[in-house]
Amino acid sequence: MTEEKTILPGTLEVRNISKAFPNVQALDDVSLDIRPGEILAFVGENGAGKSTLLKIINGDYRPDAGTISIDGESLSFSNPKQAHEAGIRVIYQEPEIVPGVDVPENIWVGELPNRFGLIDRRQLNEKTKTRLKEYGFEDILPIDLMGDQLSSAQRQLVEIMRALKKGVRVLALDEPTSSLTGEEVDRLFTLVRRLRDEGVAIIYVSHRINEIKRLCDRIAILRDGCLVAVKPASEMTQTEIVTLMVGRNLSDVFQRQPAGTDQEALRVENLYSNWHDGVSFQINAGEVVGFSGLVGAGRSELAKVIFGEFPLDDGQIFLTGEKVTIHRPDDAIAKGIGFAPEDRKREGLILVRSVLENTSIAILRQLSRFHIVRKGMERNIVDEFVEKLQIRTPSLDQEVGKLSGGNQQKVVLSRWLAAKPKVLILDEPTRGIDVGAKAEIYRLVDELANAGLAIMFISSELPEILGLSDRIYVMQNGRITGELSGADASEEAILELAMVDNLVAPQFGAPTNFEG
C-alpha cells in the first residue's frame, strides 16, 4: 500500500491556453505554473474562465490552442480518465457518487480488491478505514453509509479519497466549502495543507476571499478569460483582489438615467422560503432595480417565489400598496406581474410552437371571447410587438426554436409587454445573446421603465447591472446584504457585499428539502 501513496512531485505547466465558445472567448492565452507543495487560488467573477480552465486541466474540454505539461512532459487529454492517469484530479462541487453502494465501494470504484472474482469485503473495509483514519476523517465519513445518504461534504470527501488512492500530483478543488459547516471547513483545510506538505500541487477555486487569504500561498486572478495577475497571497489585500477581478471599462456599457417615481409598485416584506431568510425590498413604478449576487445567492429563486412558482413560507407581498396572495404563476400574471425566466429554452419558451403563439400565450384570456381566440386581433397585437422589438423572423408562424437567442429573448419580452404588467421581473435577460441584441434589450428596458413599468432586473453581469439599475440590492445566501445607489454603486462595492464572507454558517432552510 505504501507505493500507492508515493507522490511524484511535478510542476503542472499551463502554456498559452485559449478556448472559445459561441459568443464568448472563455480563455485567452492563459499561462501559469502550478507548483508542487503549493496551494494556488483561482479567483474571478462568474464567467471569468475559472471553470473552463479546470475543465481543460481535467480533460473535459480540449483547448483551442496551447499546451499542458508536467515537468516538461507534454500532456494531451481527450477525456478525464487520461488526466486521472497522469495524476491530475479535479474535484467538482457535485462529485459523481454511485447512490446504491456504500462508502468503500464508492471510493475504490473501478479497482475493487477481489478474491476468486468476488469482492473482498474485509480487505476493502480495512483499506478504507486505515485511509480515513490516516487523514482524520473516520468519524465524519462512516463507511457503512450508502452513496445517496451522504451529505455534500461527505460526497466531496469520497471524491478526495478517490483522488488520493492513486499517486495524485495535481489536485483541484472547485468551491469545496460552499456547502460545508465551519468545522468541516477547518478539517478540509487541515487535509489540504497536509497534502500540500506531501508535495501535491493544489488548485483551490473559491468565491470566498477570506478563506483564500487564510489557506492559499499564491493567487491567480482571472478576468474575462485572461489571467490578470498571479501573486503571493501575502502581498495582496482583499480590496486589491476585488479591484483586479473587476477592473473593467464601464464607459462602453449602456448608461441609464434614473427615472423612478415614488409610487410603490412591488413591496416584499420579510419573505421566508426554502431559499430565503427574511428578504424585504421595494420597487417603485418607473424604476429599474438591479439584483446582484453570486450564482446561488437566491435571486432567481426570489423571483420564482414572488411569481408563485416556488412556495412562500412566510412574508407579505404588496402590489401597488395592496397585499396580494399568489398561489400560482397565473395568479401573479392576473395581478400584473410578468416574469422572463433565466433559462429561456427550458422555462421561457415553447420552442416547437410559433412566434405568434409564444407571444400571445399570456393574454389568451383577453384575446378570447367565449373561449374563441380572436385571431385577427391576435395577429395585429403580435405584429405590433414584433415590429417594435425588431424581432427578426420570416413570419409570425415561424417556430421559436428556429430563431437566434437574441430574437428568442425578444419573443419572451414581447409576451410580457403584450400582457401590460405593472411589475416585470427579468432574470438574466441577456445571457447567451450577442452584443447587438444585448444593446437592444438594454434600450428596451430603459424605455419600459421610463413608461412607468417597475422592473426587477436580475443579472450576474456587473457592468450591465451598474449601467441599467437605478438602485441595486445585493444578495448573499438567501438574504439581502446591502442596497446601493448612485455614487455608492460600484463593482467593488457590489462584490464586497456579495462575496466577502463575514456571515455565520449559511442558514438555509432544512437542507433535506432539496437533497432528498
Added chain:
Amino acid sequence: MNKEMIEQPITSKKSKVSKKNGSIIKRIISAIGVDNLSLIIALVVLVLFITVVSGWFGFTSGDKFFTWQNLMNSVAQAIVIVGLLAIGETVVIIAGGLDISVGSVASIGSVVSASVLIGVGTFGSITFLSNSVVIAVLAGMLAGVMAGIINGLIITTLRVNPIIATLGTLAAFAGIAFLLAPDGKPVGVMTQPQFTWLAQGRFFKDMSIPPLNGSNWTGIPVLTVILVIVAIIVHFIMSYTDFGRAIYAVGGNDTAARLAGINLTRVRIMMYMLSGGIAGLAGVLLTARTTSGNPINGTGLELQAITAVFLGGAATDGGKGTVMGTFLAVILVGVLNNGMNLLGFNTFVQRVALGFLLVAAVAISQWRQARTERTRTRIAN
C-alpha cells in the same frame, strides 16, 4: 442609424406572407398542412396497390375496392369507432400525455347507454332516465367524462405518470364496465330501432347517384357523419380556442406554459374529460352497431387509436399534431385493413401488420423530431 437595415427583413416578411396567398395549390396545401401531404400520398399509393398492383400478381378481389358497398360499409363505417377514439387521443397526445384507457371507457359508455335505454342495471333502474335515445346517448358520454375526470385527477393530483395511470385505469374501467352491466351480462338493444338507427341509418339514400362497379349507391352511414362532425368540432377546439392553444403549449413545454400563466391541472383534467367523453360516445355507437351494451365492446381498441394518432404526425414529446392528420391516418389504417381483407390476408396477419405499423409510426415521428432538433441546433450555433 442602422434602423433601416433592421427594418428590411420585416418588410420582406410581409411580402412573403402576401405571396403565400398567391396560388390555389399552395393554399390547398397549407389548408391540409404540409405534414399531412405525406399521408395523402401514402393513401393514394395504398389504394393503387390494392386496386392495380395486386391485379398484376393475380389478385382479382382488388376490383371490389371501388364499389359503393365496400367504400361506404366496409371503409367509411368501419373506421368510425377507432376514428372517434383516435380524435380524443390526439388531444391528449398533443398535450404530452397518453390515454391508454379509452377502450375500457368505451366499454363503460356502451354498457351505461344500453342500461339507461332499456331501464336495467345500476343506472337503468333510475326511472326518470329511462326510455329516451337522447338521454341514453348523453348518459354514455357522461360516463366517459366521469372516467376522464378520474384519469385527470390521478395524473394531476397524485402525479402518476400518464402511461402508468391510464394502464391502471384501463384494467379498472374494464372491471367497472362488467360491474355496471346487470350480472355482468350484455344488455341487448335490438328492440330499440330508434337507437340502432345510429349505426344502421343512412343519409342521402334516395339521391340518384350512379352505381360504382356494378354496386348501387348505399347512402352515407350516420356513423360516418357523426365521426366527421366530432372531427370538425375537435379541430375547431384545437385551432380556434384558448383551450386548444393551452393544449399545444402544455405539450410543447409544460414548465414554460405554467410560467406563462397556463393552469396545468385544469388543462390536463379538461383534456382527459374530452378524451373520455368522446370515448363514451364511441361506446354508445358500439352499442348501436353490435345491438348490445357489452362490457367487452371496447377491448383492445386503444392500440389502433394510438397508432392512428402517431401515424397522423403527432410528436411523441407532445406539442405537435393535428386532428386532420389523425383523421387521414384513421382512413389510412381503415383502407389498409380493408385491403388486407379484400386480398385475403387472415386476421392474425392483420394484427401483426397493425402492431408493426404503430412502431413504424412512432419511428417516423421520432425521426421527424430529430430532424427539427438538428436544424434548430444548426441555427443556434
